[in-house]
Amino acid sequence: MPTIQEQFGQAAINTFVDFCRADIRAVADLEAVEFAHVADPALRRYLAQTHYGARWLYKLGLSVLVQGDESIAHVRTQVIDYGSICEALLSDCILHGIRGNAMTGTKYLTKDGGPARAGNNIGWNAATAPAQITKRNFWWLIEVAGEEGILTPAQKGAVTKLRKLRNTVHITELATTQGHYYRTLAKLSLGTVQDVIAATRAYKVAHP
Numbered sequence: 001m002p003t004i005q006e007q008f009g010q011a012a013i014n015t016f017v018d019f020c021r022a023d024i025r026a027v028a029d030l031e032a033v034e035f036a037h038v039a040d041p042a043l044r045r046y047l048a049q050t051h052y053g054a055r056w057l058y059k060l061g062l063s064v065l066v067q068g069d070e071s072i073a074h075v076r077t078q079v080i081d082y083g084s085i086c087e088a089l090l091s092d093c094i095l096h097g098i099r100g101n102a103m104t105g106t107k108y109l110t111k112d113g114g115p116a117r118a119g120n121n122i123g124w125n126a127a128t129a130p131a132q133i134t135k136r137n138f139w140w141l142i143e144v145a146g147e148e149g150i151l152t153p154a155q156k157g158a159v160t161k162l163r164k165l166r167n168t169v170h171i172t173e174l175a176t177t178q179g180h181y182y183r184t185l186a187k188l189s190l191g192t193v194q195d196v197i198a199a200t201r202a203y204k205v206a207h208p
Contacts, residue, residue, distance in 0.1 A: 024055045037201040038092055047085055051193070054081040058186055075186045076168070082189040083138070083166025086159055086196045090141040093150055093200040095133045098124055102207040105147035111136075113143045138163045150203045151196070158192045165189070 025034070030048035038044040057074050097103050107113040110120045122132055136144075142163060146156040165185075 024052065024059060027052045034197050037204045038089070039096075040092065043088060043092060047088060050081050050085055054078045054085075054186075054190075058190075078186040079162070079165045079189045080168075082186075082193045083162045085193050086162060087138045087141060087166075089196050089200045090138075090145050090150070090159075091133050091136065093203055094136075094141060094144055094148070095129060096204055097148060097150075097207060098129055098133075099126065100207055103148060105144070107140075107147045108144045111140075113140055138166070145199075148203075151199055155192075155195050155199060159196060162189055162192050 027045075027048045030051050031044050034051065035044045035047045038047060054077070057078050094108065098108065106116075109122060109124070110116055111122060112120060114120065124132060142151070142156060142159050145151045145159075146153070151159060
C-alpha cells in the first residue's frame with residue numbers, strides 16, 4: 001500500500017495534470033471536429049496530435065509560470081508546431097483543389113509561382129499530384145492559397161508571419177533574424193491556426 005507521502009505526491013501530480021488538460025480538446029475530438037475535413041486519416045491524426053501537444057505545452061508553461069529562457073523554449077516550440085499545422089492544412093487543401101479541377105489561378109502551375117517557362121512548370125496529374133504537392137514549400141502554399149481565395153489577404157499576412165517564425169526552426173535563421181518569443185505570441189499563432197482551419201474547411205465545402 002502506498003505511503004501517505006506517496007499518496008499525497010500522486011494527488012498533487014493528478015491535480016497538476018488535470019489543470020493542464022482542462023480546456024484542451026482531446027486528440028479524438030480534434031480529429032472529429034477541427035480536422036474532420038482532412039480526408040487522409042494519418043494526416044488527420046497527426047494534425048490532431050500536434051495541435052494537442054502545442055496546447056498542452058501552453059498549459060504546462062502557464063501552470064509553472066515559466067519565465068526567461070524556459071518561456072522562450074515553450075513559446076518557440078508551440079509556434080513551430082502551429083506553423084507546421086498551417087502548412088499541412090494548406091497543402092491538403094490545395095491538393096484537394098487540384099484533384100477537383102477547382103483551381104482558377106496560375107501560380108499553382110509553376111514551381112516558384114511565377115510565369116511559365118522551361119523547367120519551371122509543374123505537370124499536375126492525378127497520379128503524381130500527391131508527390132508533387134510534398135515538394136512545394138510553405139511560401140508557395142501561402143501564395144497559391146491567397147490567389148485561389150482559400151485565404152483572405154489578412155489571413156495570408158498572418159500565415160506569412162507565422163511562416164517566418166516557423167523558419168527559425170533553423171538556428172542560423174534564428175540567429176540572423178534575432179527573433180523574440182513572448183507568451184502572447186503563442187496565442188496569436190493559435191488564432192492563425194484556427195483561422196486556417198476554418199478557411200480550409202470552407203474551401204472544401206465550397207468545392208466538394
